[in-house]
Amino acid sequence: MAAPMSDTVSTPRSFQEIILRLQSYWAGKGCAVLQPYDMEVGAGTFHPATTLRSLGTQPWAAAYVQPSRRPTDGRYGENPNRLQHYYQYQVLIKPSPPDLQDLYLGSLRAIGIDMDLHDIRFVEDDWESPTLGAWGLGWEVWCDGMEVSQFTYFQQVGGHDCHPVSGELTYGLERLAMYILGVDHVMDMPFNDPNTAIPLSYGDIFKQTEEEYARWNFDVANTEVLLRHFEEAEAECEKILNQAHDDPKTGKRIIMAHPAYDQCIKASHIFNLLDARGVISVTERQAYIGRVRALARQCADAFVQTRAGGWQPEDAA
């Protein structure tokens, strides 16, 4: 006997409605709904609310949309699925609750996926970020054969073992929304309610920017300047972390893990831009990734020395 499920949830009508429903769903489950990080990142994982907060012993529960940039994926807005700028929805809960799978499935119901008609599967997919020195085990979640989310139990971040373990959920919003809304080309997807006075499609908002950035990413970005910025970000990150823990002006213990991590994010994004410009050879690639990883590691080392990272004044004794 099939279980009667109260799937009375209506189908959303727009991209933003899906985001709003995720926001209210996770808010209802006790997450702090954060705003996107104000820097260019390659994925929602880079937000310090995930990378740094997954470290240390302090409990954490956050959800947010993160605009993400992958310069090499730019297709001038022509490919139905590929974008150089897209949105991820990210949830991080530490320690991972025992019912995280059920919570996640609840979020799919909330955005209009009828569990009685669809085939949801958890398919092995181990996650690793060489730039962040991080890895975890989990799945890609399939809905009718399509990957709709990444589900990961973080084991290590920035070279540190995660204790307790965070559960991370990452939804690829465009792909998920296209599926729910039945749209074949991302640019055709309604961004706001299509029945409003001024209906806007995803293309109305992003077609032009996809073109502009694709041209800049691939052909125009000044690689000399970028290379210099990379070096500067790297140097600044290390300089910040080399400061004494105690601030001479206030006399307070202030370890600047976050400002240093901003430089790490910056270096990572510049590397992605250089990669898109095709100026990084296969062998150099590994070296650059290694340099970013070294920064991420140092930032992680610093963060666990802070209160948010679980440091207690008694630890100093």
Next chain:
Amino acid sequence: MTTVPDLLIELFSEEIPARMQKRAGEDLQKLVTNGLVDAGLTYASAAAFTTPRRLTLTVEGLLDQSPTTREERKGPKADAPEKAIEGFLRGAGLTRDQVETRETPKGNILFAVIEKPGRPAAEIIAEVLTHIIRTFPWPKSMRWGAGSLKWVRPLHSILCILTDEAGAQVVPGEVDGITFGDTTEGHRFMAPGRFSVTSFEDYGTKLKRAHVVLDASERAEAIWHDATNAAFASGLEVVEDKGLLSEVAGLVEWPVVLMGKIGDDFLDLPPEVLQTSMKEHQKFFSVKNPKTGRIERFITVANRETADNGATILAGNEKVLSARLADAKFFWENDLRTVRDVGLEGMAKPLADVTFHNKLGSQAERVARIEALARELAPVVGAKPDLAAEAARIVKADLASEMVYEFPELQGNMGKYYAQAAGHDDGLPEACEEHYSPLGPSDDVPTSPMSVAVALADKLDTLTGFWVIDEKPTGSKDPFALRRAALGTIRLVLENDLTLKISDTVFEHGKKFGASEAKDRIKAEASRLRREHADARDRDSEEMDEAVRAAGAAMFNVDEASLDLLAFFHDRLKVYLRDQGIRHDIIDACIAMEGNDDLTLLVKRAKALSGTLKTDDGENLIQGFKRANNILTQAEEADGVEYSYGADVKFAEEPQETALFEALDAAEAKIAPAMEAQDFASAMHAMATLRTPIDAFFEAVQINADNQTVRRNRLNLLSRIRTLCLSVADLTKLEG
């Protein structure tokens, strides 16, 4: 009164990777049953089952408690020093008044009788299971939440019950806050909620009711049955794929087969592309039209039934597939454009920037070496050198294609299509596809001379390279599949009946690594040589090249590598021939002979010897040879001389002796030319005919005669037997 309860264990977790399930079930069964038996709990039968969310073990006919054991230990003398007695007592875990003193012929000795009472099954099971859960050999495991337990994915519940006539009883136990119980869950979506079970039978029935098929093989059979039926109903057939079937059976608890369509736009893609794309990304089976051979549909396996009979699920899957195949078509069309514009050699250009191995250079350098070697091997295999070289230049071109970048397993297949598209014929497209063969022991061996030339060159280059840089396989580690390459080489040589001097080939080829892989050092060497030989300019540049190559060879010790690689080939050959029923000592007897780097020759000799040894004459001849050899060796050691020639029939005293002379003469007359013609069978047949005269000789004649002349003559006669037999194979290596 003892009962024989049944044990049921279920470890219920979040989704276990499909590829790990089978092994985990086997491990659970082995570890639990071993643990129980070690603790004295024997059982009648056991079986393990797996689904994506559970590992289940049923053990039937278990003892309800372990038997009491008595162990007697002998200790020191009763009047031994205090220290010795204390040590003994501590070891036995007893006090002085618990041990007894026994009179023995050696005096009064202390004896401890340690009695271990039997323990209830539940206690043992809890202990064994707890330990196994904490140390389970998952290939990769993880922590979750705030706990420290490791499992493949979060472990949610442990069902552990003992069932006998009186009913079921939960085994008391706990691991990291998870208390053993008697409940489980059914299908995640079709039957949520927990329920309790009382026995394995009850468990199986309730699970099925809750939409879970417990047995993976039952799921696989159901999938295959439904899939072939669905295809048959449309006049089509499913392309068999056992690996995929077992993987898919590990992704579902309640398999539902759905057949979907492939968009018309994609039907003209090569079948390998359709099949790979559908399998790798979507875990779909391919469905073929037997009339056209084309792949026209797919089978997907859902994990549930739905009110719309899977219509929504199928529509979603078709949509995803279209997006995937649009990518594949895009790669295919781009690649075709590239080969039409710049040919395969043009396509191969970027390989110069792709590292094959950091000590072995780029893919392009590798291709250049393979080309040179293929050209050299061409005459051996009956191929045209120029054509073989051309083939070698293009067979790896598809490694630079977009399609192979996306689907590495299509290497070779795509090469064939792209070679055709570039207008190649003369067997070149086939060489692209076949030069990786044979991959496994049952894989077909290419026979077209060009494919053989390139396939051999490819494998020998890989083997030589890794031997030269000394990265040989060790134990279970063989990351570059060198054992497979060696077996492939062996099969190519043997099945095509090729005469190839392996060590010479490897030695010559090895020098190229020296020359190309350590350019800087060699350049330095070259300039040193030039400085030393002021007249270098006048010298022929070939001579200089030779000197540089020699420098490279010296750097890598190519000589040693080629000998060591030959030994590796011999080891692989033993494994290969053992599977064909040829004993390893027979191969050793043949390896010890001249020409052992000609594998075809070596195997001919081994097969002839093996055949001879199976005959009555052959087997007895070996005994005769060994007897002759032993007597001779002892006499040589005793006399300090080697008896090697000079046997003369005129000193023969017995008719059997004379007969042996004649038989040896006759055999020699046959063996020498047969060996010359590499006709080992005839040579060995002739050798086996010596059995009767040798046996008769030993029967009638005493070697150590009083007359020294007669003795010497007989020893020299034995020496003729030895020499003759050893000219065929080193029979001293034979066992038994």
